[in-house]
Amino acid sequence: MSAILSLAWKSLLNRKGSMILTLVAVALSVALFLGVDKARTGAREGFGNTISGTDLIVGAPTGTVNLLLYSVFRMGNATAEVSWPTYEKIAARPDVAWTVPISLGDSHRGFRVLGTTDAYFEHYKYGRGQPLALAEGERFSDLFDAVIGADVARELGYEIASPLVLSHGLGTASLGAGHENRPFRVVGILAPTGTPVDRTVHVSLEAITAIHVGWETGAKNPLADTIDEKMIRSFDLTPKSVTAFFVGLERKGTILTTRRAINTNKGEPLMAIIPGEALAELWSVTAFAERALMAVSVFVIAVGLVSILTSILTSLNERRREMSILRAVGARPGHIFSLLVLEAGLVGFLGALIGIVLIHAILLVAGPMVEARYGVSLAGTGPGLTDLYTLLAVTLASLLIGMVPAWAAFRRSLADGLSVKV
Amino acid sequence: MTDPAILIEGLRFAWKGHAPVLDVPSFRLARGERLFLRGPSGSGKSTLLGVIAGVLEADAGKVSVLGQDLAALSSSARDRMRADHLGVIFQMFNLVPYLSVVGNVTLPLKFSAARRKAVGGSADAEARRLLGRLGLTDAAMLDRRVSDLSVGQQQRVAAARALIGAPEIVIADEPTSALDADARDRFIALLSEEAARTGAALLFVSHDASLARLFDRAVDLAEINRAGATA
Numbered sequence: 001m002s003a004i005l006s007l008a009w010k011s012l013l014n015r016k017g018s019m020i021l022t023l024v025a026v027a028l029s030v031a032l033f034l035g036v037d038k039a040r041t042g043a044r045e046g047f048g049n050t051i052s053g054t055d056l057i058v059g060a061p062t063g064t065v066n067l068l069l070y071s072v073f074r075m076g077n078a079t080a081e082v083s084w085p086t087y088e089k090i091a092a093r094p095d096v097a098w099t100v101p102i103s104l105g106d107s108h109r110g111f112r113v114l115g116t117t118d119a120y121f122e123h124y125k126y127g128r129g130q131p132l133a134l135a136e137g138e139r140f141s142d143l144f145d146a147v148i149g150a151d152v153a154r155e156l157g158y159e160i161a162s163p164l165v166l167s168h169g170l171g172t173a174s175l176g177a178g179h180e181n182r183p184f185r186v187v188g189i190l191a192p193t194g195t196p197v198d199r200t201v202h203v204s205l206e207a208i209t210a211i212h213v214g215w216e217t218g219a220k221n222p223l224a225d226t227i228d229e230k231m232i233r234s235f236d237l238t239p240k241s242v243t244a245f246f247v248g249l250e251r252k253g254t255i256l257t258t259r260r261a262i263n264t265n266k267g268e269p270l271m272a273i274i275p276g277e278a279l280a281e282l283w284s285v286t287a288f289a290e291r292a293l294m295a296v297s298v299f300v301i302a303v304g305l306v307s308i309l310t311s312i313l314t315s316l317n318e319r320r321r322e323m324s325i326l327r328a329v330g331a332r333p334g335h336i337f338s339l340l341v342l343e344a345g346l347v348g349f350l351g352a353l354i355g356i357v358l359i360h361a362i363l364l365v366a367g368p369m370v371e372a373r374y375g376v377s378l379a380g381t382g383p384g385l386t387d388l389y390t391l392l393a394v395t396l397a398s399l400l401i402g403m404v405p406a407w408a409a410f411r412r413s414l415a416d417g418l419s420v421k422v
Numbered sequence: 423m424t425d426p427a428i429l430i431e432g433l434r435f436a437w438k439g440h441a442p443v444l445d446v447p448s449f450r451l452a453r454g455e456r457l458f459l460r461g462p463s464g465s466g467k468s469t470l471l472g473v474i475a476g477v478l479e480a481d482a483g484k485v486s487v488l489g490q491d492l493a494a495l496s497s498s499a500r501d502r503m504r505a506d507h508l509g510v511i512f513q514m515f516n517l518v519p520y521l522s523v524v525g526n527v528t529l530p531l532k533f534s535a536a537r538r539k540a541v542g543g544s545a546d547a548e549a550r551r552l553l554g555r556l557g558l559t560d561a562a563m564l565d566r567r568v569s570d571l572s573v574g575q576q577q578r579v580a581a582a583r584a585l586i587g588a589p590e591i592v593i594a595d596e597p598t599s600a601l602d603a604d605a606r607d608r609f610i611a612l613l614s615e616e617a618a619r620t621g622a623a624l625l626f627v628s629h630d631a632s633l634a635r636l637f638d639r640a641v642d643l644a645e646i647n648r649a650g651a652t653a
Contacts, residue, residue: 003533
């Protein structure tokens with residue numbers, strides 16, 4: 001068999017031109033397939049790693065996925081808020097160990113601003129339960145202190161004590177429509193987490209209230225600028241509402257009953273979700289798109305395999321003579337059959353191998369850019385079992401597909417015998 | 423050593439749905455004999471060689487190679503028989519394009535343990551020795567692509583391939599038709615000489631009756647083939 005394998009290899013080298021084209025087709029199709037798979041896995045892992053240790057997320061009634069998206073992933077917007085007294089009532093429940101209130105709605109140069117309390121740094125966990133860590137500086141203590149995520153610091157070049165002003169809403173507000181009358185100061189920079197926290201500006205809940213003094217009607221009151229900082233500090237800055245809050249329970253066992261109690265809250269209607277459950281629901285939504293993408297990339301691999309078939313089938317006529325020579329020197333029809341099957345297998349194997357190397361090279365180069373832009377980490381997708389299985393599957397499929405030309409040559413070699421046609 | 427190299431008795435062969443091509447009552451090639459078989463193209467030469475090589479099956483009669491009745495063998499046993507005991511040279515285009523000169527010569531050894539054993543030591547060294555005997559000594563030439571060789575050189579490479587591992591029978595089917603007269607005579611002399619050294623019987627087929635003088639014995643296919651397909 002090794003003699004036939006070496007013949008197959010030499011025969012492929014002899015047809016470098018068409019073999020390289022076929023290799024490229026197979027390699028690109030395998031790279032596409034693995035790229036789609038890795039983006040999918042990366043996105044799932046990234047999302048799954050964003051929140052950990054939080055038992056419930058509570059907000060105003062909306063869709064489960066929507067609440068998860070805006071509270072944890074800073075995607076989309078809340079349509080309603082939770083009033084402060086209701087928040088305090090839930091926080092005071094005996095089965096609740098801790099709560100982290102969050103207030104969203106403002107931004108700073110494209111990065112979301114999150115108003116919260118000290119509890120955020122204590123209880124918000126990501127990955128496998130890692131807490132947030134400060135790379136530099138400290139948590140906010142003054143009203144106009146801000147703690148920024150790693151990406152915010154890197155992309156905007158901010159350091160400790162850099163000033164920043166917030167914009168009202170999420171767009172890049174035009175001058176006069178923002179909060180430039182209330183400048184903040186960076187006091188802390190968080191270590192990178194690979195989650196949306198990296199792209200968030202954190203301030204205190206009181207600060208959110210403070211910058212909205214004069215905005216009670218929903219738009220800026222022209223007189224707002226006449227209220228100076230000293231006056232604001234003298235106001236009662238207890239928030240009137242929060243966007244949502246994270247809840248940790250005393251005992252995990254009460255999670256379902258606590259959720260029911262919150263969902264059936266008398267007075268203001270509330271909705272509590274379990275993060276893992278909401279994620280599962282999100283995946284069931286995206287599963288359709290994922291499956292469609294996977295199906296398309298599988299078909300692209302099939303096209304790559306067909307190109308192997310085509311290149312070998314078209315070579316058969318010009319190789320008729322070669323087959324007769326092999327027969328004359330003692331090759332059995334079975335040898336001819338294995339020669340062509342092995343040629344197809346070799347092309348499939350090498351093509352898949354090149355494809356795997358290619359996609360990992362691309363991930364290495366483009367991974368950090370994708371992460372910075374879309375927050376999807378592809379770092380954890382080094383060479384793995386998926387690559388190995390893909391390599392094996394493509395090689396096996398190529399061997400199978402090689403049986404088509406091999407069978408044709410097999411039949412022909414029986415009929416041709418030694419009478420070599422020129 | 424008493425069995426002849428090739429013994430044919432009452433052979434008949436017809437392509438499916440056609441008139442018989444071969445009807446050979448008797449044909450014999452002794453071991454070590456150098457026989458010239460003359461026949462014009464279309465006289466059934468190639469068919470006869472196919473039958474002797476065990477690639478085609480006779481409809482009737484007996485074809486023995488080295489005392490072994492081919493009809494009694496399975497097709498894969500006939501393939502092995504051919505690999506072990508037969509060297510074949512064609513008219514042209516004898517060589518596998520993607521193998522080197524030496525790779526082409528050693529090719530039969532990959533399919534035959536018996537011929538590997540007959541060579542004993544290094545296959546490449548034996549190939550180079552045979553090529554040297556046939557006048558191909560230029561080391562640079564041996565590394566060239568076979569398609570860059572002249573037709574005469576290609577035929578000598580094919581002869582070396584047919585002779586390697588000392589098969590008992592060498593069949594040459596019009597091997598000199600593409601060569602000029604000088605090269606032709608030299609080729610036949612070299613081939614005969616090497617066949618004599620290894621003790622191989624040589625069955626040389628050609629339409630050119632003037633070559634008969636170079637062999638031990640000459641037979642006209644038209645005389646032994648009653649099917650008379652001389653078209």
